[in-house]
Amino acid sequence: MFALDTPTIILIVTGIIGLYMAWNIGANDVANAMGTSVGSKALTLKQAVIIAGILEFSGAVFVGSHVADTVRKGIIDPQLFAADPMILLLGMMSALLAAAMWLQIATYFGLPVSTTHSIIGAIIGFALVSVGAAGVDWSVVSQIVMSWVVSPFMGAIIAYTVFSWIRRFILGSRDPIQATLKLAPFLVMLVMFIMTLVMVFKGLKQLHLDLSFEAAVQLGLVIGIISGFISRFIISRYIKRIDPNELKERASEAALNHVEKIFIYLQILSACFVAFAHGANDVANAIGPMAAVISIISTGTVQLAVPIPLWVLVLGGAGIVLGLATWGWRVIETIGKKITELTPTRGFAAEFGAATTIVIASKLGLPISTTHTLVGSVLGVGMARGVASLNLSMVRNILLSWFVTLPAGALLSILSFWVLKLVFV
Protein backbone atom coordinates (compact mmCIF):
# COMPACT_ATOMS: atom_id res chain seq x y z
CA MET A 1 0.00 0.00 0.00
CA PHE A 2 2.60 2.52 1.05
CA ALA A 3 4.58 2.93 -2.13
CA LEU A 4 8.04 3.19 -0.67
CA ASP A 5 9.22 1.14 -3.60
CA THR A 6 9.04 4.33 -5.59
CA PRO A 7 10.38 6.92 -3.14
CA THR A 8 13.02 8.15 -5.50
CA ILE A 9 10.46 8.81 -8.20
CA ILE A 10 8.24 10.68 -5.76
CA LEU A 11 11.20 12.67 -4.50
CA ILE A 12 12.19 13.66 -8.00
CA VAL A 13 8.62 14.53 -9.01
CA THR A 14 8.16 16.60 -5.84
CA GLY A 15 11.46 18.34 -6.46
CA ILE A 16 10.37 19.19 -9.98
CA ILE A 17 6.96 20.49 -8.88
CA GLY A 18 8.55 22.49 -6.05
CA LEU A 19 11.03 23.97 -8.45
CA TYR A 20 8.19 24.77 -10.86
CA MET A 21 6.33 26.57 -8.07
CA ALA A 22 9.46 28.47 -7.01
CA TRP A 23 10.14 29.29 -10.64
CA ASN A 24 6.63 30.70 -10.91
CA ILE A 25 7.15 32.81 -7.81
CA GLY A 26 10.46 34.09 -9.13
CA ALA A 27 9.11 34.78 -12.57
CA ASN A 28 6.08 36.78 -11.47
CA ASP A 29 6.49 38.09 -7.97
CA VAL A 30 10.03 39.31 -7.73
CA ALA A 31 9.64 41.93 -10.41
CA ASN A 32 7.71 44.23 -8.09
CA ALA A 33 10.74 44.81 -5.94
CA MET A 34 13.11 45.72 -8.71
CA GLY A 35 10.76 47.24 -11.28
CA THR A 36 10.76 50.65 -9.64
CA SER A 37 14.55 50.87 -9.52
CA VAL A 38 14.86 49.85 -13.15
CA GLY A 39 12.14 52.35 -14.03
CA SER A 40 14.01 55.22 -12.40
CA LYS A 41 17.16 54.07 -14.21
CA ALA A 42 18.96 53.58 -10.91
CA LEU A 43 19.81 50.03 -11.85
CA THR A 44 20.29 48.34 -15.17
CA LEU A 45 18.15 45.32 -15.86
CA LYS A 46 21.12 43.01 -15.41
CA GLN A 47 22.11 44.55 -12.07
CA ALA A 48 18.52 44.35 -10.88
CA VAL A 49 18.25 40.68 -11.72
CA ILE A 50 21.52 39.87 -9.95
CA ILE A 51 20.73 41.91 -6.82
CA ALA A 52 17.20 40.51 -6.61
CA GLY A 53 18.58 37.01 -7.04
CA ILE A 54 21.05 37.38 -4.18
CA LEU A 55 18.54 38.96 -1.78
CA GLU A 56 15.67 36.62 -2.58
CA PHE A 57 18.00 33.74 -2.03
CA SER A 58 19.31 35.01 1.30
CA GLY A 59 15.81 35.93 2.45
CA ALA A 60 14.63 32.43 1.59
CA VAL A 61 17.54 30.63 3.20
CA PHE A 62 17.99 32.74 6.33
CA VAL A 63 14.47 33.72 7.32
CA GLY A 64 12.28 31.44 5.23
CA SER A 65 11.70 28.50 7.53
CA HIS A 66 9.28 30.16 9.97
CA VAL A 67 6.44 30.58 7.55
CA ALA A 68 6.94 27.11 6.14
CA ASP A 69 5.91 25.66 9.50
CA THR A 70 2.54 27.36 9.53
CA VAL A 71 1.67 26.45 5.99
CA ARG A 72 2.60 22.85 6.42
CA LYS A 73 1.29 22.01 9.86
CA GLY A 74 -1.12 24.73 10.83
CA ILE A 75 -4.04 24.07 8.57
CA ILE A 76 -4.29 20.35 8.88
CA ASP A 77 -3.26 18.13 11.75
CA PRO A 78 -0.69 15.72 10.28
CA GLN A 79 -1.61 13.14 12.91
CA LEU A 80 -4.81 12.47 11.00
CA PHE A 81 -2.65 10.83 8.34
CA ALA A 82 -0.51 8.77 10.71
CA ALA A 83 -2.12 5.57 9.49
CA ASP A 84 -1.65 6.40 5.85
CA PRO A 85 1.20 8.84 5.24
CA MET A 86 0.96 8.26 1.50
CA ILE A 87 -2.24 10.32 1.37
CA LEU A 88 -0.57 13.31 3.01
CA LEU A 89 2.39 12.93 0.72
CA LEU A 90 0.22 12.94 -2.40
CA GLY A 91 -1.86 15.74 -0.98
CA MET A 92 1.13 17.99 -0.51
CA MET A 93 2.33 17.18 -4.00
CA SER A 94 -1.05 18.02 -5.47
CA ALA A 95 -1.30 21.22 -3.44
CA LEU A 96 2.02 22.37 -4.86
CA LEU A 97 1.03 21.43 -8.39
CA ALA A 98 -2.37 23.10 -8.09
CA ALA A 99 -0.94 26.33 -6.72
CA ALA A 100 1.68 26.51 -9.44
CA MET A 101 -0.89 25.84 -12.16
CA TRP A 102 -3.30 28.43 -10.76
CA LEU A 103 -0.51 30.98 -10.62
CA GLN A 104 0.24 30.46 -14.26
CA ILE A 105 -3.42 30.60 -15.29
CA ALA A 106 -3.92 33.79 -13.28
CA THR A 107 -0.82 35.37 -14.71
CA TYR A 108 -2.16 34.62 -18.16
CA PHE A 109 -5.42 36.41 -17.38
CA GLY A 110 -3.72 39.28 -15.59
CA LEU A 111 -5.34 38.69 -12.19
CA PRO A 112 -3.44 40.00 -9.18
CA VAL A 113 -3.39 36.71 -7.30
CA SER A 114 -1.18 35.86 -4.42
CA THR A 115 1.06 32.80 -4.31
CA THR A 116 0.25 32.52 -0.63
CA HIS A 117 -3.48 32.42 -1.21
CA SER A 118 -3.05 29.82 -3.94
CA ILE A 119 -1.12 27.41 -1.78
CA ILE A 120 -3.44 27.83 1.23
CA GLY A 121 -6.46 27.26 -1.01
CA ALA A 122 -4.82 24.18 -2.46
CA ILE A 123 -4.01 22.72 0.96
CA ILE A 124 -7.58 23.35 2.13
CA GLY A 125 -8.88 21.64 -1.02
CA PHE A 126 -6.79 18.57 -0.40
CA ALA A 127 -7.82 18.47 3.26
CA LEU A 128 -11.49 18.62 2.30
CA VAL A 129 -11.34 15.53 0.06
CA SER A 130 -8.99 13.52 2.25
CA VAL A 131 -10.20 14.06 5.82
CA GLY A 132 -13.25 16.24 5.30
CA ALA A 133 -14.11 19.65 6.66
CA ALA A 134 -13.58 18.45 10.21
CA GLY A 135 -9.90 17.82 9.52
CA VAL A 136 -9.24 21.43 8.66
CA ASP A 137 -8.25 23.67 11.53
CA TRP A 138 -10.61 26.49 10.66
CA SER A 139 -9.33 28.73 13.44
CA VAL A 140 -5.90 28.70 11.80
CA VAL A 141 -7.50 29.33 8.41
CA SER A 142 -9.48 32.29 9.73
CA GLN A 143 -6.36 33.65 11.40
CA ILE A 144 -4.54 33.45 8.08
CA VAL A 145 -7.42 35.11 6.25
CA MET A 146 -7.46 37.86 8.88
CA SER A 147 -3.78 38.47 8.29
CA TRP A 148 -4.51 38.97 4.60
CA VAL A 149 -6.88 41.75 5.49
CA VAL A 150 -4.62 43.22 8.13
CA SER A 151 -1.38 43.18 6.12
CA PRO A 152 -2.44 45.66 3.39
CA PHE A 153 -3.68 47.97 6.15
CA MET A 154 -0.44 47.71 8.02
CA GLY A 155 1.55 48.32 4.84
CA ALA A 156 -0.64 51.34 4.15
CA ILE A 157 -0.18 52.79 7.63
CA ILE A 158 3.61 52.40 7.59
CA ALA A 159 3.93 53.79 4.04
CA TYR A 160 1.61 56.69 4.93
CA THR A 161 3.67 57.54 8.01
CA VAL A 162 7.01 57.30 6.21
CA PHE A 163 5.86 59.36 3.24
CA SER A 164 4.17 62.02 5.39
CA TRP A 165 7.41 62.31 7.28
CA ILE A 166 9.46 62.64 4.08
CA ARG A 167 6.97 65.19 2.76
CA ARG A 168 6.94 67.27 5.89
CA PHE A 169 10.61 67.31 6.74
CA ILE A 170 12.31 66.90 3.35
CA LEU A 171 10.12 67.78 0.36
CA GLY A 172 8.27 70.52 2.21
CA SER A 173 11.26 72.02 3.97
CA ARG A 174 12.89 75.37 3.20
CA ASP A 175 16.02 73.64 1.97
CA PRO A 176 15.14 70.15 0.73
CA ILE A 177 18.69 69.16 -0.22
CA GLN A 178 20.18 69.94 3.20
CA ALA A 179 17.19 68.24 4.81
CA THR A 180 17.91 65.13 2.77
CA LEU A 181 21.53 65.16 3.86
CA LYS A 182 20.41 65.42 7.47
CA LEU A 183 17.51 62.97 7.48
CA ALA A 184 18.06 60.36 4.76
CA PRO A 185 20.83 58.63 6.76
CA PHE A 186 18.25 57.96 9.50
CA LEU A 187 16.02 56.25 6.95
CA VAL A 188 18.96 54.14 5.80
CA MET A 189 19.69 53.32 9.42
CA LEU A 190 16.10 52.26 10.01
CA VAL A 191 16.04 49.96 6.99
CA MET A 192 19.36 48.35 7.88
CA PHE A 193 18.33 48.01 11.52
CA ILE A 194 15.11 46.19 10.70
CA MET A 195 16.79 44.00 8.11
CA THR A 196 19.61 43.02 10.44
CA LEU A 197 17.27 42.46 13.33
CA VAL A 198 15.09 40.15 11.34
CA MET A 199 17.98 38.30 9.86
CA VAL A 200 19.82 37.84 13.12
CA PHE A 201 17.11 37.50 15.72
CA LYS A 202 16.18 33.84 15.32
CA GLY A 203 16.50 34.25 11.57
CA LEU A 204 19.84 32.59 11.23
CA LYS A 205 18.56 29.39 12.82
CA GLN A 206 19.69 27.58 9.74
CA LEU A 207 23.26 28.56 10.45
CA HIS A 208 22.88 27.82 14.20
CA LEU A 209 23.70 31.41 15.06
CA ASP A 210 21.07 32.08 17.70
CA LEU A 211 21.49 35.43 19.40
CA SER A 212 19.45 36.81 22.27
CA PHE A 213 17.01 39.63 21.56
CA GLU A 214 19.28 42.20 23.20
CA ALA A 215 22.29 41.04 21.21
CA ALA A 216 20.28 41.17 18.00
CA VAL A 217 19.10 44.72 18.74
CA GLN A 218 22.65 45.79 19.51
CA LEU A 219 24.04 44.28 16.35
CA GLY A 220 21.19 45.82 14.35
CA LEU A 221 21.93 49.24 15.85
CA VAL A 222 25.64 48.96 15.10
CA ILE A 223 25.06 47.95 11.49
CA GLY A 224 22.32 50.59 11.12
CA ILE A 225 24.51 53.39 12.46
CA ILE A 226 27.46 52.38 10.31
CA SER A 227 25.23 52.29 7.20
CA GLY A 228 23.78 55.65 8.18
CA PHE A 229 27.23 57.21 8.29
CA ILE A 230 28.24 55.64 4.99
CA SER A 231 25.07 56.95 3.35
CA ARG A 232 25.67 60.44 4.76
CA PHE A 233 29.12 60.41 3.25
CA ILE A 234 27.79 59.33 -0.15
CA ILE A 235 24.98 61.90 -0.11
CA SER A 236 27.30 64.78 0.85
CA ARG A 237 29.60 63.80 -1.99
CA TYR A 238 26.64 63.89 -4.37
CA ILE A 239 25.56 67.32 -3.11
CA LYS A 240 29.05 68.75 -3.61
CA ARG A 241 28.86 67.88 -7.27
CA ILE A 242 25.63 69.85 -7.82
CA ASP A 243 26.13 73.02 -9.84
CA PRO A 244 25.50 75.87 -7.35
CA ASN A 245 24.06 78.06 -10.12
CA GLU A 246 21.27 75.60 -10.47
CA LEU A 247 20.20 76.14 -6.89
CA LYS A 248 19.82 79.84 -6.44
CA GLU A 249 16.43 79.24 -4.98
CA ARG A 250 16.69 76.71 -2.20
CA ALA A 251 13.22 75.25 -2.39
CA SER A 252 13.00 75.20 -6.17
CA GLU A 253 11.93 72.44 -8.50
CA ALA A 254 15.58 71.82 -9.35
CA ALA A 255 16.28 71.17 -5.67
CA LEU A 256 13.38 68.74 -5.49
CA ASN A 257 14.71 66.93 -8.54
CA HIS A 258 18.03 66.46 -6.79
CA VAL A 259 16.25 65.11 -3.72
CA GLU A 260 14.52 62.57 -5.94
CA LYS A 261 17.87 61.64 -7.45
CA ILE A 262 19.35 61.03 -4.02
CA PHE A 263 16.34 58.97 -3.08
CA ILE A 264 16.99 56.71 -6.05
CA TYR A 265 19.72 55.13 -3.93
CA LEU A 266 17.43 54.78 -0.96
CA GLN A 267 14.92 53.21 -3.25
CA ILE A 268 17.44 50.62 -4.34
CA LEU A 269 17.93 49.85 -0.67
CA SER A 270 14.21 49.50 -0.05
CA ALA A 271 13.89 47.39 -3.19
CA CYS A 272 16.53 45.08 -1.76
CA PHE A 273 14.53 45.04 1.46
CA VAL A 274 11.43 43.96 -0.46
CA ALA A 275 13.34 41.27 -2.34
CA PHE A 276 14.70 39.99 0.94
CA ALA A 277 11.31 40.06 2.65
CA HIS A 278 9.72 38.40 -0.34
CA GLY A 279 12.28 35.62 -0.30
CA ALA A 280 11.63 35.13 3.41
CA ASN A 281 7.88 35.08 3.03
CA ASP A 282 7.05 33.50 -0.30
CA VAL A 283 9.61 30.78 -0.64
CA ALA A 284 7.69 28.98 2.08
CA ASN A 285 4.84 28.55 -0.36
CA ALA A 286 7.03 26.30 -2.45
CA ILE A 287 9.08 24.55 0.17
CA GLY A 288 6.53 24.03 2.93
CA PRO A 289 4.71 21.20 1.16
CA MET A 290 7.99 19.94 -0.26
CA ALA A 291 9.46 19.60 3.20
CA ALA A 292 6.45 17.56 4.30
CA VAL A 293 6.86 15.16 1.38
CA ILE A 294 10.56 14.75 2.03
CA SER A 295 10.09 14.07 5.72
CA ILE A 296 7.48 11.40 5.00
CA ILE A 297 9.73 9.70 2.49
CA SER A 298 12.81 9.76 4.67
CA THR A 299 11.07 8.56 7.85
CA GLY A 300 8.14 6.63 6.39
CA THR A 301 5.90 8.16 9.06
CA VAL A 302 4.15 11.41 9.73
CA GLN A 303 6.05 13.39 12.30
CA LEU A 304 4.85 16.30 14.34
CA ALA A 305 7.90 18.45 13.97
CA VAL A 306 10.37 18.07 11.19
CA PRO A 307 13.23 20.42 10.64
CA ILE A 308 13.26 21.77 7.13
CA PRO A 309 16.52 20.63 5.60
CA LEU A 310 18.74 23.49 4.52
CA TRP A 311 19.04 22.04 1.05
CA VAL A 312 15.28 22.36 0.57
CA LEU A 313 15.45 26.06 1.39
CA VAL A 314 18.36 26.37 -0.99
CA LEU A 315 16.37 24.57 -3.67
CA GLY A 316 13.46 26.99 -3.15
CA GLY A 317 15.79 29.98 -3.30
CA ALA A 318 17.45 28.59 -6.42
CA GLY A 319 14.06 28.09 -8.06
CA ILE A 320 13.14 31.70 -7.44
CA VAL A 321 16.43 32.90 -8.87
CA LEU A 322 15.92 30.64 -11.86
CA GLY A 323 12.44 32.05 -12.48
CA LEU A 324 13.80 35.54 -12.16
CA ALA A 325 16.60 34.86 -14.61
CA THR A 326 14.50 33.08 -17.22
CA TRP A 327 11.28 35.07 -17.14
CA GLY A 328 11.31 37.69 -14.39
CA TRP A 329 13.50 40.12 -16.28
CA ARG A 330 10.76 40.58 -18.83
CA VAL A 331 8.29 41.50 -16.14
CA ILE A 332 10.82 43.86 -14.55
CA GLU A 333 11.32 45.53 -17.90
CA THR A 334 7.58 46.00 -18.47
CA ILE A 335 7.04 47.38 -14.99
CA GLY A 336 10.09 49.62 -15.19
CA LYS A 337 8.65 51.34 -18.22
CA LYS A 338 5.21 51.58 -16.75
CA ILE A 339 5.79 53.17 -13.41
CA THR A 340 7.23 56.57 -13.85
CA GLU A 341 4.45 57.75 -11.54
CA LEU A 342 6.16 56.28 -8.53
CA THR A 343 9.00 58.75 -7.98
CA PRO A 344 11.91 57.58 -5.80
CA THR A 345 10.60 59.22 -2.60
CA ARG A 346 7.20 57.60 -3.12
CA GLY A 347 8.75 54.29 -4.13
CA PHE A 348 10.90 54.26 -1.05
CA ALA A 349 7.97 54.90 1.27
CA ALA A 350 5.79 52.24 -0.39
CA GLU A 351 8.52 49.63 -0.46
CA PHE A 352 9.54 50.35 3.10
CA GLY A 353 5.96 49.90 4.29
CA ALA A 354 5.48 46.68 2.37
CA ALA A 355 8.80 45.12 3.32
CA THR A 356 8.47 45.93 7.02
CA THR A 357 5.00 44.43 7.12
CA ILE A 358 6.06 41.31 5.26
CA VAL A 359 9.10 40.79 7.43
CA ILE A 360 7.11 41.21 10.66
CA ALA A 361 4.39 38.84 9.45
CA SER A 362 7.05 36.43 8.37
CA LYS A 363 8.56 36.44 11.86
CA LEU A 364 5.13 35.90 13.38
CA GLY A 365 4.71 32.92 11.10
CA LEU A 366 1.75 34.42 9.24
CA PRO A 367 1.71 33.65 5.52
CA ILE A 368 0.62 36.97 4.02
CA SER A 369 0.42 38.13 0.44
CA THR A 370 3.31 40.23 -0.80
CA THR A 371 1.23 41.50 -3.71
CA HIS A 372 -1.57 42.82 -1.58
CA THR A 373 0.70 44.32 1.03
CA LEU A 374 2.47 46.28 -1.68
CA VAL A 375 -0.83 47.50 -3.11
CA GLY A 376 -1.82 48.58 0.40
CA SER A 377 1.44 50.48 0.76
CA VAL A 378 1.02 52.27 -2.56
CA LEU A 379 -2.46 53.32 -1.41
CA GLY A 380 -0.90 54.54 1.84
CA VAL A 381 1.41 56.84 -0.10
CA GLY A 382 -1.59 57.94 -2.13
CA MET A 383 -3.48 58.83 1.05
CA ALA A 384 -0.57 61.04 2.05
CA ARG A 385 -1.31 62.95 -1.19
CA GLY A 386 1.74 61.42 -2.81
CA VAL A 387 0.43 59.85 -6.01
CA ALA A 388 -1.19 61.78 -8.87
CA SER A 389 -3.89 59.22 -9.49
CA LEU A 390 -4.64 55.68 -8.44
CA ASN A 391 -7.16 53.35 -9.93
CA LEU A 392 -9.21 52.07 -7.02
CA SER A 393 -10.92 49.43 -9.13
CA MET A 394 -7.68 47.55 -8.45
CA VAL A 395 -8.84 47.13 -4.87
CA ARG A 396 -11.99 45.50 -6.21
CA ASN A 397 -9.85 43.15 -8.29
CA ILE A 398 -7.92 42.20 -5.19
CA LEU A 399 -11.07 41.46 -3.24
CA LEU A 400 -12.26 39.42 -6.21
CA SER A 401 -9.01 37.51 -6.28
CA TRP A 402 -9.50 36.61 -2.60
CA PHE A 403 -12.82 35.07 -3.46
CA VAL A 404 -11.57 33.31 -6.59
CA THR A 405 -8.12 32.11 -5.59
CA LEU A 406 -9.09 29.99 -2.60
CA PRO A 407 -11.76 27.91 -4.40
CA ALA A 408 -9.69 27.74 -7.58
CA GLY A 409 -6.64 26.51 -5.68
CA ALA A 410 -8.82 24.05 -3.80
CA LEU A 411 -10.47 22.72 -6.95
CA LEU A 412 -7.22 22.29 -8.86
CA SER A 413 -5.70 20.62 -5.83
CA ILE A 414 -8.57 18.10 -5.63
CA LEU A 415 -8.15 17.28 -9.33
CA SER A 416 -4.38 16.90 -8.99
CA PHE A 417 -4.86 14.71 -5.93
CA TRP A 418 -7.10 12.29 -7.85
CA VAL A 419 -4.69 12.16 -10.76
CA LEU A 420 -1.66 11.58 -8.55
CA LYS A 421 -3.55 8.93 -6.60
CA LEU A 422 -4.22 7.06 -9.85
CA VAL A 423 -0.56 7.24 -10.78
CA PHE A 424 1.12 6.37 -7.51
CA VAL A 425 -1.32 4.17 -5.58
Place this chain on the structure above:
Amino acid sequence: MKEIYNIFTKSPFAQLSEHMDYVHQCVEQIQPLMDLFVNGEVDQMSAAVASIQTAENLADTVKSKIREHLPKSIFMPVSREDVLKLLHRQDNIADHCQDLSILISVRSTPVLDELKPDILSFTQKSLEATQKVKELSERTQALMETSFSGPQAEQVLALIEEIGDIETQTDRIKYDLVKKMFELESKIDPVSVVLFLKIFDAISHIADSAENVANTYRLMISK
Protein backbone atom coordinates in the same frame (compact mmCIF):
# COMPACT_ATOMS: atom_id res chain seq x y z
CA MET B 1 2.64 40.71 -9.43
CA LYS B 2 3.06 42.89 -12.47
CA GLU B 3 -0.70 43.34 -12.51
CA ILE B 4 -0.58 45.52 -9.44
CA TYR B 5 0.91 48.29 -11.52
CA ASN B 6 -2.45 48.71 -13.19
CA ILE B 7 -3.18 50.59 -10.01
CA PHE B 8 -1.51 53.60 -11.55
CA THR B 9 -3.51 55.60 -14.03
CA LYS B 10 -2.75 58.56 -16.24
CA SER B 11 -2.14 61.66 -14.18
CA PRO B 12 -5.00 64.16 -14.62
CA PHE B 13 -2.57 66.99 -13.78
CA ALA B 14 -0.58 66.50 -16.96
CA GLN B 15 -3.81 66.59 -18.95
CA LEU B 16 -5.03 69.67 -17.08
CA SER B 17 -1.92 71.51 -18.13
CA GLU B 18 -2.43 70.31 -21.71
CA HIS B 19 -5.92 71.81 -21.53
CA MET B 20 -4.43 75.01 -20.16
CA ASP B 21 -2.10 75.21 -23.16
CA TYR B 22 -5.07 75.31 -25.54
CA VAL B 23 -6.86 77.83 -23.35
CA HIS B 24 -3.78 79.98 -23.51
CA GLN B 25 -3.74 79.77 -27.29
CA CYS B 26 -7.14 81.48 -27.21
CA VAL B 27 -5.90 84.10 -24.77
CA GLU B 28 -2.88 84.94 -26.91
CA GLN B 29 -5.11 86.07 -29.79
CA ILE B 30 -7.04 88.59 -27.74
CA GLN B 31 -4.49 91.41 -27.55
CA PRO B 32 -3.87 91.57 -31.34
CA LEU B 33 -7.62 91.32 -31.91
CA MET B 34 -8.30 94.23 -29.59
CA ASP B 35 -5.63 96.28 -31.37
CA LEU B 36 -7.46 95.66 -34.63
CA PHE B 37 -10.78 96.44 -32.97
CA VAL B 38 -9.82 99.88 -31.61
CA ASN B 39 -8.36 100.75 -35.01
CA GLY B 40 -11.57 99.68 -36.73
CA GLU B 41 -9.93 96.98 -38.85
CA VAL B 42 -12.71 94.41 -38.48
CA ASP B 43 -12.01 92.85 -41.88
CA GLN B 44 -8.52 91.75 -40.71
CA MET B 45 -9.83 89.74 -37.79
CA SER B 46 -11.05 86.54 -39.42
CA ALA B 47 -7.79 84.58 -39.08
CA ALA B 48 -7.42 85.29 -35.35
CA VAL B 49 -11.10 84.59 -34.69
CA ALA B 50 -10.80 81.29 -36.52
CA SER B 51 -7.72 80.28 -34.57
CA ILE B 52 -9.51 81.01 -31.28
CA GLN B 53 -12.32 78.80 -32.52
CA THR B 54 -9.87 75.99 -33.30
CA ALA B 55 -8.02 76.24 -30.00
CA GLU B 56 -11.30 76.36 -28.10
CA ASN B 57 -12.44 73.18 -29.87
CA LEU B 58 -9.17 71.44 -29.03
CA ALA B 59 -9.54 72.50 -25.40
CA ASP B 60 -13.01 70.98 -25.42
CA THR B 61 -11.64 67.71 -26.75
CA VAL B 62 -9.08 67.54 -23.95
CA LYS B 63 -11.81 68.44 -21.48
CA SER B 64 -13.95 65.49 -22.58
CA LYS B 65 -10.91 63.22 -22.46
CA ILE B 66 -10.15 64.20 -18.87
CA ARG B 67 -13.76 63.69 -17.83
CA GLU B 68 -13.82 60.28 -19.47
CA HIS B 69 -10.73 59.19 -17.55
CA LEU B 70 -11.95 60.42 -14.23
CA PRO B 71 -14.33 57.73 -12.99
CA LYS B 72 -15.46 57.72 -9.35
CA SER B 73 -13.03 54.90 -8.60
CA ILE B 74 -10.05 57.14 -9.15
CA PHE B 75 -8.08 58.24 -6.13
CA MET B 76 -6.15 61.50 -6.20
CA PRO B 77 -4.34 63.76 -3.75
CA VAL B 78 -7.06 66.33 -4.35
CA SER B 79 -10.77 65.71 -4.55
CA ARG B 80 -12.24 64.69 -7.86
CA GLU B 81 -14.74 67.54 -7.60
CA ASP B 82 -11.91 70.08 -7.34
CA VAL B 83 -10.24 68.69 -10.45
CA LEU B 84 -13.52 68.86 -12.38
CA LYS B 85 -14.18 72.36 -11.07
CA LEU B 86 -10.71 73.48 -12.11
CA LEU B 87 -11.23 72.04 -15.56
CA HIS B 88 -14.58 73.77 -15.92
CA ARG B 89 -13.19 77.11 -14.81
CA GLN B 90 -10.14 76.85 -17.08
CA ASP B 91 -12.49 76.14 -19.91
CA ASN B 92 -14.50 79.24 -19.05
CA ILE B 93 -11.47 81.40 -19.87
CA ALA B 94 -11.44 80.00 -23.40
CA ASP B 95 -15.20 80.43 -23.70
CA HIS B 96 -15.06 84.09 -22.73
CA CYS B 97 -12.19 84.69 -25.17
CA GLN B 98 -14.34 83.21 -27.87
CA ASP B 99 -17.34 85.36 -26.86
CA LEU B 100 -15.18 88.46 -26.93
CA SER B 101 -13.73 87.61 -30.34
CA ILE B 102 -17.24 87.24 -31.74
CA LEU B 103 -18.51 90.49 -30.18
CA ILE B 104 -15.69 92.58 -31.60
CA SER B 105 -15.66 91.01 -35.04
CA VAL B 106 -19.40 90.83 -35.62
CA ARG B 107 -19.88 94.54 -36.36
CA SER B 108 -17.67 97.37 -37.40
CA THR B 109 -17.88 99.56 -34.30
CA PRO B 110 -16.15 102.93 -34.36
CA VAL B 111 -14.04 103.54 -31.24
CA LEU B 112 -13.49 107.08 -29.97
CA ASP B 113 -9.84 108.07 -29.70
CA GLU B 114 -10.40 109.12 -26.08
CA LEU B 115 -11.42 105.57 -25.16
CA LYS B 116 -8.75 103.65 -27.08
CA PRO B 117 -5.92 103.66 -24.48
CA ASP B 118 -8.35 102.83 -21.66
CA ILE B 119 -9.83 99.88 -23.54
CA LEU B 120 -6.37 98.54 -24.36
CA SER B 121 -5.06 98.86 -20.81
CA PHE B 122 -8.26 97.28 -19.49
CA THR B 123 -7.71 94.31 -21.83
CA GLN B 124 -4.06 94.10 -20.87
CA LYS B 125 -4.86 93.95 -17.16
CA SER B 126 -7.41 91.24 -17.70
CA LEU B 127 -4.99 89.21 -19.80
CA GLU B 128 -2.33 89.61 -17.13
CA ALA B 129 -4.53 87.58 -14.81
CA THR B 130 -4.71 84.74 -17.35
CA GLN B 131 -0.95 84.90 -17.82
CA LYS B 132 -0.52 84.32 -14.09
CA VAL B 133 -3.00 81.47 -14.22
CA LYS B 134 -0.86 79.79 -16.85
CA GLU B 135 2.12 80.11 -14.52
CA LEU B 136 -0.02 78.57 -11.78
CA SER B 137 -0.86 75.63 -13.98
CA GLU B 138 2.80 75.08 -14.79
CA ARG B 139 3.61 74.97 -11.10
CA THR B 140 1.16 72.18 -10.41
CA GLN B 141 3.81 69.58 -11.10
CA ALA B 142 6.07 71.05 -8.41
CA LEU B 143 3.07 71.12 -6.08
CA MET B 144 2.48 67.46 -6.79
CA GLU B 145 6.13 66.79 -5.86
CA THR B 146 5.69 68.28 -2.42
CA SER B 147 2.17 66.89 -2.06
CA PHE B 148 0.63 70.38 -2.01
CA SER B 149 2.58 71.62 0.97
CA GLY B 150 5.75 73.41 1.96
CA PRO B 151 7.42 76.41 0.27
CA GLN B 152 6.10 75.41 -3.16
CA ALA B 153 2.56 75.67 -1.91
CA GLU B 154 3.32 79.01 -0.28
CA GLN B 155 4.67 80.39 -3.55
CA VAL B 156 1.53 79.25 -5.32
CA LEU B 157 -0.64 80.82 -2.62
CA ALA B 158 1.21 84.12 -3.14
CA LEU B 159 0.53 83.85 -6.86
CA ILE B 160 -3.16 83.23 -6.15
CA GLU B 161 -3.30 86.39 -4.00
CA GLU B 162 -1.70 88.31 -6.86
CA ILE B 163 -4.32 87.08 -9.33
CA GLY B 164 -7.04 88.20 -6.93
CA ASP B 165 -5.48 91.67 -6.80
CA ILE B 166 -5.27 91.87 -10.58
CA GLU B 167 -8.93 90.96 -10.86
CA THR B 168 -9.84 93.73 -8.41
CA GLN B 169 -7.82 96.18 -10.50
CA THR B 170 -9.61 95.16 -13.71
CA ASP B 171 -12.93 95.80 -12.01
CA ARG B 172 -11.79 99.30 -11.03
CA ILE B 173 -10.52 100.02 -14.56
CA LYS B 174 -13.78 98.76 -15.99
CA TYR B 175 -15.81 101.02 -13.71
CA ASP B 176 -13.74 104.06 -14.76
CA LEU B 177 -13.96 103.09 -18.39
CA VAL B 178 -17.73 102.70 -18.37
CA LYS B 179 -18.07 106.01 -16.55
CA LYS B 180 -15.88 107.70 -19.13
CA MET B 181 -17.89 106.16 -21.95
CA PHE B 182 -21.15 107.55 -20.57
CA GLU B 183 -19.55 110.96 -20.22
CA LEU B 184 -18.96 110.78 -23.95
CA GLU B 185 -22.30 109.16 -24.72
CA SER B 186 -23.43 111.98 -26.98
CA LYS B 187 -20.61 111.07 -29.39
CA ILE B 188 -21.44 107.35 -29.48
CA ASP B 189 -24.45 105.82 -31.16
CA PRO B 190 -26.73 103.83 -28.82
CA VAL B 191 -26.14 100.50 -30.57
CA SER B 192 -22.42 100.93 -30.05
CA VAL B 193 -23.01 101.68 -26.35
CA VAL B 194 -24.85 98.41 -25.93
CA LEU B 195 -22.14 96.54 -27.73
CA PHE B 196 -19.38 98.26 -25.76
CA LEU B 197 -21.02 97.25 -22.50
CA LYS B 198 -21.14 93.65 -23.70
CA ILE B 199 -17.51 93.77 -24.81
CA PHE B 200 -16.38 95.20 -21.46
CA ASP B 201 -18.32 92.47 -19.69
CA ALA B 202 -16.60 89.80 -21.78
CA ILE B 203 -13.17 91.26 -20.99
CA SER B 204 -13.87 91.36 -17.27
CA HIS B 205 -15.27 87.81 -17.43
CA ILE B 206 -11.87 86.65 -18.63
CA ALA B 207 -10.25 88.05 -15.49
CA ASP B 208 -13.08 86.69 -13.35
CA SER B 209 -12.62 83.16 -14.65
CA ALA B 210 -8.87 83.47 -14.13
CA GLU B 211 -9.54 84.36 -10.51
CA ASN B 212 -11.93 81.42 -10.20
CA VAL B 213 -9.24 79.06 -11.48
CA ALA B 214 -6.83 80.49 -8.92
CA ASN B 215 -9.34 79.97 -6.14
CA THR B 216 -9.77 76.33 -7.09
CA TYR B 217 -6.04 75.88 -6.60
CA ARG B 218 -6.42 77.48 -3.21
CA LEU B 219 -9.03 74.88 -2.29
CA MET B 220 -6.69 72.10 -3.40
CA ILE B 221 -3.82 73.37 -1.30
CA SER B 222 -5.83 74.10 1.81
CA LYS B 223 -7.47 70.66 1.82
